[in-house]
Amino acid sequence: MTTEFEKYVTDRHAAVKEWKEKTQGKVFGYFCCVVPDVILFAAGVLPVRIYGSTDKFQKVDGHLVPYGCRYVGSCLDLGARGVYDYLDGVVVPNTCDLIARMEYWWRELVPREKSTLAGMELCPYVVYINYPMKTTGPKVLDFYTRELQYFKQQVERGLRIEITDEQLNQAIAVYNEHFDLMNQLEELRKRDPLPISGKEAWEIEYASTLMPMDKHNELLKKRLTEVAKRNNTTPGMRLYLAGSAFDQVNARLYEIIEECGGQVVAEDISCASSYFESNIELDSDPVRAIAKYSLAVDCPRSTETCLVGCSHIHPQNRWQKTKQRIEGYRVRGAIYQIMNYCECRAIEYPHLRDNIQREFNIPVLHMEGDYTLEGLEQMRGSIEAFIEMIGG
Amino acid sequence: MTTQAETRIKTAGSKKSLQTARETWLFIKDDYINGHTGKAQGKPIAWSCAAMDKELFHCMGILPFFPEQYAALCATQRRGGSRDESVEKEAVRFARVAEQEDYASYICGYQRVSTGWVIHGLRTGEWQDAPIGGMPLPDMIVTTSCVCDVRVKWFEDMAQRLNVPYFCLDRPERIFEGITQASAREHEVDYYVSQVEDFLRFAEEVTGAKYDPARLNECLDWSYKTNDARQEILELRKAVPSPMGCADGFGTMYPGMYQLGTKRCYDFYVKLRDEVRERVKQGIGQIEDEWFRLLWYGLPTWYNMSIFNYFEKYGGVFVYEPAYNPWPWPPRRREDPVRELANRWLMLGTGVGNMVNSMLHDCQQYKILGVVLSYLITCRPIVFPSLEINHTLEKSLGIPTVTLEGDLVDERLFSEAQVYNRLDAFAEQLLQRAKKR
Numbered sequence: 001m002t003t004e005f006e007k008y009v010t011d012r013h014a015a016v017k018e019w020k021e022k023t024q025g026k027v028f029g030y031f032c033c034v035v036p037d038v039i040l041f042a043a044g045v046l047p048v049r050i051y052g053s054t055d056k057f058q059k060v061d062g063h064l065v066p067y068g069c070r071y072v073g074s075c076l077d078l079g080a081r082g083v084y085d086y087l088d089g090v091v092v093p094n095t096c097d098l099i100a101r102m103e104y105w106w107r108e109l110v111p112r113e114k115s116t117l118a119g120m121e122l123c124p125y126v127v128y129i130n131y132p133m134k135t136t137g138p139k140v141l142d143f144y145t146r147e148l149q150y151f152k153q154q155v156e157r158g159l160r161i162e163i164t165d166e167q168l169n170q171a172i173a174v175y176n177e178h179f180d181l182m183n184q185l186e187e188l189r190k191r192d193p194l195p196i197s198g199k200e201a202w203e204i205e206y207a208s209t210l211m212p213m214d215k216h217n218e219l220l221k222k223r224l225t226e227v228a229k230r231n232n233t234t235p236g237m238r239l240y241l242a243g244s245a246f247d248q249v250n251a252r253l254y255e256i257i258e259e260c261g262g263q264v265v266a267e268d269i270s271c272a273s274s275y276f277e278s279n280i281e282l283d284s285d286p287v288r289a290i291a292k293y294s295l296a297v298d299c300p301r302s303t304e305t306c307l308v309g310c311s312h313i314h315p316q317n318r319w320q321k322t323k324q325r326i327e328g329y330r331v332r333g334a335i336y337q338i339m340n341y342c343e344c345r346a347i348e349y350p351h352l353r354d355n356i357q358r359e360f361n362i363p364v365l366h367m368e369g370d371y372t373l374e375g376l377e378q379m380r381g382s383i384e385a386f387i388e389m390i391g392g
Numbered sequence: 393m394t395t396q397a398e399t400r401i402k403t404a405g406s407k408k409s410l411q412t413a414r415e416t417w418l419f420i421k422d423d424y425i426n427g428h429t430g431k432a433q434g435k436p437i438a439w440s441c442a443a444m445d446k447e448l449f450h451c452m453g454i455l456p457f458f459p460e461q462y463a464a465l466c467a468t469q470r471r472g473g474s475r476d477e478s479v480e481k482e483a484v485r486f487a488r489v490a491e492q493e494d495y496a497s498y499i500c501g502y503q504r505v506s507t508g509w510v511i512h513g514l515r516t517g518e519w520q521d522a523p524i525g526g527m528p529l530p531d532m533i534v535t536t537s538c539v540c541d542v543r544v545k546w547f548e549d550m551a552q553r554l555n556v557p558y559f560c561l562d563r564p565e566r567i568f569e570g571i572t573q574a575s576a577r578e579h580e581v582d583y584y585v586s587q588v589e590d591f592l593r594f595a596e597e598v599t600g601a602k603y604d605p606a607r608l609n610e611c612l613d614w615s616y617k618t619n620d621a622r623q624e625i626l627e628l629r630k631a632v633p634s635p636m637g638c639a640d641g642f643g644t645m646y647p648g649m650y651q652l653g654t655k656r657c658y659d660f661y662v663k664l665r666d667e668v669r670e671r672v673k674q675g676i677g678q679i680e681d682e683w684f685r686l687l688w689y690g691l692p693t694w695y696n697m698s699i700f701n702y703f704e705k706y707g708g709v710f711v712y713e714p715a716y717n718p719w720p721w722p723p724r725r726r727e728d729p730v731r732e733l734a735n736r737w738l739m740l741g742t743g744v745g746n747m748v749n750s751m752l753h754d755c756q757q758y759k760i761l762g763v764v765l766s767y768l769i770t771c772r773p774i775v776f777p778s779l780e781i782n783h784t785l786e787k788s789l790g791i792p793t794v795t796l797e798g799d800l801v802d803e804r805l806f807s808e809a810q811v812y813n814r815l816d817a818f819a820e821q822l823l824q825r826a827k828k829r
Contacts (some may be wrong), residue, residue, distance in 0.1 A: 133544055
């Protein structure tokens, strides 16, 4: 039987369109984990993460150069082909060199009629968020709070609504419940023997980026109760998986790993895992609280710099988060699948690899991905050998 | 990605038209000598990058060095200063070191070369086994978030390897369609001001030097005068025949990019301006018989600057390169020089539309007949808009383009036969168009 989560994995577009048809609600697409989807949820909008597909590019070849992330190109191609026509708005954060440029290309290749007043587009179809590259330090929060206030205003204008503090606080409560539930799921994944496969955990996480969060919470509560009672265990070498944009295409790697005798128990996959590491602290200003939470999202592109007063101490933000993700999961190996041209991950990899080996005394396997099923299939041999090597 | 690891590419330096351009090397050499001497005397050294406010270093007596510029320098030199073409370029040697450490070959060549040199130095202790004796080692590493993601992650990574304090000056990434936009939003300006102020406190703590606004104003005075001189040069370069080409343009960018805010930088451009002015007055062009004019989009192939002279045999000259050039700044604001810096930088946008519109403007201003798109496989912010530029120039102005794949500093990605074959065909096309006019 297809579960509600699986419905979003197998045909997300149909599932979202069904929601839209039933509720007559608005749907906004967004790129990246840092986007404050909770503001959209508060506005009664369904925020859905934009993902790609394995389809051959049909519309973007004449616009995007081949030397860029294929995942982002695929998202745009689907947009240009009309697959995402059910979106009422698109949110583009400044989270990597290519994603930031989607502000231009989505406008150009997925055109909508513009309504302007005094030469200004008051409710743009594509909304840009200037996410700071440096996520800590004086005034960063002030700046980003202003950016999100502006974002909120654009959504309000676009939809002709007002998003009240009360609505924001209610939405924050739903999201915080979600983070708590996801943390409970993570605790179950620490168990040995393991009660849930990596693929199943990924499906739950992935679905949370496509369906209304309150509904996801409801389903997740039931699933957690069921998983906690499971007697059958999930076998496999316990592994940590890291890499770029694990949507339903790259998630095939979970299956390949399982078929090779491994089991992913922890990850850093630019899907939603960076989400539930902290709750949104309630504040008298909910937008500021959301900004603070969003800045804490662990994105490979972000940086933290040495602070005045302790300029000799390196924050090592990415390593600290990686360490937290691995600790307690009894991981015996780490696999990095970094997509071609994902430079932020590619540059930090040698440093993270050395630290993982030093701290946890486990081997690390590095593979370059190209966002194709064929490319993932080619990794099978290396993964098999890697798992055999660990098993001795 | 295919590389040509085993073949030796025939690459060479450019033939410059201007005497001042030929003297840039002395300017650079002096900086390295002063840097090594300064380091020995205990002067603070910073490693930084383009688009960082250089005046902030100069006003505090900090000597700045630039890994990207050093990587470019490594692209022009062979080991031990050898001129033997069978000896590989230093950039290739250090890029290999980085790749052996598992840095992907698609990462920016500047990153691979400078990181490779750092790894080599840390492993062997032989820092000076590199062109011009290497850069003096830093007391701090300072980057900015603008231009590209790589420079942030790369500098963070180098700082971790070298265990030196690291600072990122975060600049709001503004997106708009115009070429520049005079007014930034208030909170963007406030944020950048706070970033600069935080940096000044950081630099004081790391180096012990004191920030003095009067000294910053002095440096900014030199910067503004320099900027005016450089803009006059850009105006003069619109002349027909072209008095100063891209070989000279790229060849003289170092002082303005890296030593802005100093008197010697200003003196350099005054001399350059006077030389260009005189050539325009006398009607002296880069070549005797100028048939068509080209624009080079993107960054240069530092290992093969002779490419800028390639079209001369066809009567073609590169007259303009948008990279590294200044823009007209807002008026001086002595009572608040930090806010002035913020306003200056936040005039610029980084969107694709912004770059496409700049190209349309420049092609008309410089009477361009064809554009070479330096299709830098490893420099994504530069390469991303190239297809849009290609369509728009053809559609709006009927200007054809040709693309050249490669890296900034790693000549293994440069396919000599393919490149020259394409350039020959492009030259024929432009020549026919020029003759019809």
